[in-house]
Amino acid sequence: MPINPKKTEMEKQSPEARVKNFDEVAQGYKEADALKEAARCLQCKKPLCVEGCPVNVNIPAFIKLVAEKKYDEAAKKIKETNSLPAVCGRVCPQEEQCELKCIVGKKNEPVGIGRLERFVADAERLSGNIEKNTVKLPGKKIAKVVIAGSGPAGLTCAGDLAMLGYDVTIYESLHATGGVLRYGIPQFRLPKEILDIEIDYLRKLGVKIIANVLVGKTIPIPELFKQGFSAVFIGAGAGLPSFLGVPGENLAGVYSANEYLTRINLMHAYKFPETDTPVRIGSRVAVVGAGNVAMDAARCSLRLGAKEVYIVYRRSEEEMPARKEEIENAKDEGVKLHLLTAPVEVLGDEKTGRVTAMKVIKNQLGEPDASGRRRPVPIPGSEYIIEMDTVVSAIGQSPNPLIPQSMPELKLGRHGNIITNEENGETSVPGVYAGGDIATGAATVIAAMGAGKKAAKGMDAYIRSRMNL
Amino acid sequence: MYRILKRKDVSPTVKLIEVEAPLIAASAKSGQFVVLRLKEGGERIPLTIADKDKNRGTVTIVFQVVGKTTMELAAFKEGDELKDLLGPLGKATDFAAAKNIVCVAGGVGIAEIYPEVKELHEEGKKVTTIIGARNKALLFFEEELIKVSSAFYVTTDDGTAGRKGFVSEVLKELLEKDKTIDLVVAVGPVIMMKVVSELTKNYQVRTLVSLNPIMLDATGMCGACRVTVGGKTLFGCVDGPSFDGHQVDFNGLMKRLNQFKDEEKNSAEIYKLKCPECR
Numbered sequence: 014m015p016i017n018p019k020k021t022e023m024e025k026q027s028p029e030a031r032v033k034n035f036d037e038v039a040q041g042y043k044e045a046d047a048l049k050e051a052a053r054c055l056q057c058k059k060p061l062c063v064e065g066c067p068v069n070v071n072i073p074a075f076i077k078l079v080a081e082k083k084y085d086e087a088a089k090k091i092k093e094t095n096s097l098p099a100v101c102g103r104v105c106p107q108e109e110q111c112e113l114k115c116i117v118g119k120k121n122e123p124v125g126i127g128r129l130e131r132f133v134a135d136a137e138r139l140s141g142n143i144e145k146n147t148v149k150l151p152g153k154k155i156a157k158v159v160i161a162g163s164g165p166a167g168l169t170c171a172g173d174l175a176m177l178g179y180d181v182t183i184y185e186s187l188h189a190t191g192g193v194l195r196y197g198i199p200q201f202r203l204p205k206e207i208l209d210i211e212i213d214y215l216r217k218l219g220v221k222i223i224a225n226v227l228v229g230k231t232i233p234i235p236e237l238f239k240q241g242f243s244a245v246f247i248g249a250g251a252g253l254p255s256f257l258g259v260p261g262e263n264l265a266g267v268y269s270a271n272e273y274l275t276r277i278n279l280m281h282a283y284k285f286p287e288t289d290t291p292v293r294i295g296s297r298v299a300v301v302g303a304g305n306v307a308m309d310a311a312r313c314s315l316r317l318g319a320k321e322v323y324i325v326y327r328r329s330e331e332e333m334p335a336r337k338e339e340i341e342n343a344k345d346e347g348v349k350l351h352l353l354t355a356p357v358e359v360l361g362d363e364k365t366g367r368v369t370a371m372k373v374i375k376n377q378l379g380e381p382d383a384s385g386r387r388r389p390v391p392i393p394g395s396e397y398i399i400e401m402d403t404v405v406s407a408i409g410q411s412p413n414p415l416i417p418q419s420m421p422e423l424k425l426g427r428h429g430n431i432i433t434n435e436e437n438g439e440t441s442v443p444g445v446y447a448g449g450d451i452a453t454g455a456a457t458v459i460a461a462m463g464a465g466k467k468a469a470k471g472m473d474a475y476i477r478s479r480m481n482l
Numbered sequence: 483m484y485r486i487l488k489r490k491d492v493s494p495t496v497k498l499i500e501v502e503a504p505l506i507a508a509s510a511k512s513g514q515f516v517v518l519r520l521k522e523g524g525e526r527i528p529l530t531i532a533d534k535d536k537n538r539g540t541v542t543i544v545f546q547v548v549g550k551t552t553m554e555l556a557a558f559k560e561g562d563e564l565k566d567l568l569g570p571l572g573k574a575t576d577f578a579a580a581k582n583i584v585c586v587a588g589g590v591g592i593a594e595i596y597p598e599v600k601e602l603h604e605e606g607k608k609v610t611t612i613i614g615a616r617n618k619a620l621l622f623f624e625e626e627l628i629k630v631s632s633a634f635y636v637t638t639d640d641g642t643a644g645r646k647g648f649v650s651e652v653l654k655e656l657l658e659k660d661k662t663i664d665l666v667v668a669v670g671p672v673i674m675m676k677v678v679s680e681l682t683k684n685y686q687v688r689t690l691v692s693l694n695p696i697m698l699d700a701t702g703m704c705g706a707c708r709v710t711v712g713g714k715t716l717f718g719c720v721d722g723p724s725f726d727g728h729q730v731d732f733n734g735l736m737k738r739l740n741q742f743k744d745e746e747k748n749s750a751e752i753y754k755l756k757c758p759e760c761r
Contacts, residue, residue, distance in 0.1 A: 186699075186701050187701075188519055188526070188565070224566070225566050225567060226505065226568075227568060227701055230509070230570060231505050231506060231509065231568070231569065231570070232505060232509070233509065251703070252701070252702040252703045252720075253703075253705070254703075254704065254705040256705070263708055263710055263715060263738065265738055265740070268706075271704045271705065272698055272704035275699060275704050280526070281523065284523070285745065285749070286745070286748060286749045289525035289749060290525045290526075290698075291746070291749075293741075293742070293745075365737065366736075366737025367741075413701070413702050415702055415720065
């Protein structure tokens, strides 16, 4: 039978319906879809997809189990290397990773690995078998370790260390767990109920999670070693959002994407005054930047009643860093793209200090820059003004400075990132490991998970060598 | 967790709570703050740590009742627990090598300046304290401050206590008389800190102000608390809360503080309707 050239479609809420709710856009495979898609996998002897996966999920093996309708077994297979499959199946950029390497993808569309991963995780959850499928770990632990931050890097590192036999404590500075998975990624891309279940799975593995502790401030790292912890992983994530660098960037109504999304996702500002944290959306919103975070901010704005939402991006559509799927979703929902356009100034009301408009300039693309992308060059005299109530700056962020400030002996890179050995996550301080955005600057969820995974191995080797195990 | 061991009315609008928080008590330094949340759905608000007791494992917070969350907190009783408490946050105030310091405080800033005056006094520095309020009923901590101050002045807007007038008037006289003053620390309403900073600029005396911008995570992630200092965008939670008063754009700060004024008013009104004793 010839292979189906196209990926099996996944149902989505219609754009008209979904801009009125925060429910998940993509509805996931039904069993028949999953079986159809699993049949497209060639079961390669040397699977390149596994190499493309930062956490090396045994992709052909789990897909084979799906084809055999052994969904619990498939879930266990994924969880051997990935403790957050329902999250990854939803937010990983598979098109740049496993699916990019898929042999089927050479001539046809690649196997929908992400969609299958999500199906397996959802099937396990819906069957109520997560508890039953959880591996029983020995009560006697090798040593105690601390993870600073419960975002994707920290959760992965914690899960792996728990599986390796460690007594793991995660300290989270916010009142809720999940880091960017909770405050950043909106409900319609990653329902928080699903995140809660994946985090609860780690608790089932014996991981302790303590909120309201900012490692470096509440407890200094040297103090943790004194308390008998053998190693520390820093997964503190990104911090210090970058602003536009133009006059007016501090006017009321200019938010960083982090602030905007945190108000909405973590603090539930859309329920104000039932909840206590407000957010002002206004009727016209400009989101500056074109990554996934920018798409999330734009799409939240529409759902919260904005009439016009613009993405303002200095390069062309081709260079937009967001996932193609998310760009399409945003466009379908009515987000308008102002491409080759850069902010020059945010204009505000003199008296109230609130945003009223944004002055922008048109660009053309010049020679490629250091990133390999063609450099945007402003066209003199092409400035114009767009009226605006809200401006969201989604142009990235630098690594959080708090832990490095509290530990001067940690070697930092040019951008304030903690320098690590990429292979094992070790920093310049023995016993201290780091990974995720704090080490690399803003990147993807799965890249952070990959770093958490390598660090878990590194910490295990370090502790074993110190204990002569 | 985070149980209130002691609660007292410091003035009609200012309340004090002592909260169980051993980790914070162990590492807090003067000038630092906490972020608290009272309940599910509650907002995160920053409040200065007014005192700490390592042995008891507690921190003391003094707050002014200004909006819904502080009204609710004012209704908490001894034995009640806060839902969340994070700290200590921000940098400790850096007094550098100053020897002759004037500490100026207004309103709830009186509570916030107390640990700093105490610390400077314990280090053997000369500390002159000036506190001010609208009227006598709103003053507090006088006795505590007298004990740790080399000289102590009180002003009220209506003259019901101390001298009638503003803290800045006393400060001006001191700056005229004593040319060895090498640092002024001001904590209180933004307008007061602005006036003090403008005054000390004329005398070229280094001035630290403690800013209270709107915060959300308060760990450097969201940037809600950004302020313009010396033309640069800095973060209240990570770079502050203490800044060089001669460099701060106070007008910009006031506008950012008013960002959600309507929402805050609305929220407080709704709360008052539901809560009879708040009316």
